[in-house]
Amino acid sequence: MPRDDYFRIVYKILDYLYAILKEGKVADTETLRNITDINEAYWRYVIEEMSKSDLIQGLTITRAWGGEYVYFDTDSIKITPIGIEYLQENHMMKKVYRAVKGVTDIVPKVF
16 A cells, blocks of 8 residues: 555554544644655645544634635644544454455465
8 A cells, every 4th residue: 555545644643643642642733744744735635534524623724715725723633433433443454454365375266
């Protein structure tokens, strides 16, 4: 999976937010931005879509006429229970994938 794949980026962001939630810390905007290593426009798109999907909360976006960003704040961003569930389901899918891949590596292909 490419490093800039949408689902990989979502997983990395949620993983970070869940880890700091459990530590009782708040998100560091700089760290949040840097863990993805993608361009600014794509990063904003991902974060905004995560907010619309209720995976995260606390995102503040203010736009001017024409849709340009005037203010984009992630200082109070947090993972939601839906985001935690998404993260856990993704983790389970990885386990299933590894198990199935292991079986396909052992069992010869019939076709």
